[in-house]
Amino acid sequence: MAIIVTIDGPAGAGKSTVAKLLSKKLAFAYLDTGAMYRALTLKALNEKINLEDEEALVKLAKVTKLDLEDNPAGLKVLLDGKDVSQEIRTLEVTNNTFYIARAPKVREVMVDWQRSIGNKKNVVVEGRDTGTVVFPKAKYKFYLDADIAERSKRRFDELKQKGKDVNKELLTEELKDRDNKDLTRKVGPLKKAQDAISLDTTKLTIDEVVNTLYKHINKNG
């Protein structure tokens, strides 16, 4: 049986960085479920699909081929064979993912994709509902969180590093809005699984978080 480690939490809590490093340390695969929601959003935007039309989105999802290549250089996201790893990180995509994320039937397709990947190999998977909906029986579950000010600062630094000029206040507002949408949607909301271990990463370094998770997994065999 494949070993599954789930990491859920809001944007900026450190999930991606931690999940990537932890997967390397454990020699597990890495699965970024948010990248899937982002890739389908990108395709819907490119094809000018009405994002309010759930049936159209389901149809789109069903004819979409999505591959995540877990390379040492970073995660490569292939949408119908095309590398969209950078394109899915734009603000436009980020601010439109909620249409895909809130549509129950689209989530079903997403969850099927995620399970088909996750059930084959040992994997560290990160997202919003991975410990509650996608892999409720995962052996190890974690929930990462951090203060809004710290999460906003992390996003700001990340974008700055990429050479993007961003307004800090606007970024905080967008983060709050995304939190709110993630927390309140009817299906697959952002939620700590009852049996998940919570960790507030506000004052912790990345290494401290990775080591805490790693130690817990090692200790519990």
Ligand code: C5P
């Ligand atoms: O993790 P990331 O910020 O890349 O995710 C982008 C968006 O995809 C989230 O804001 C959320 O709306 C959606 N998502 C989701 N369920 C997941 C992962 C991401 O609804 N498991």
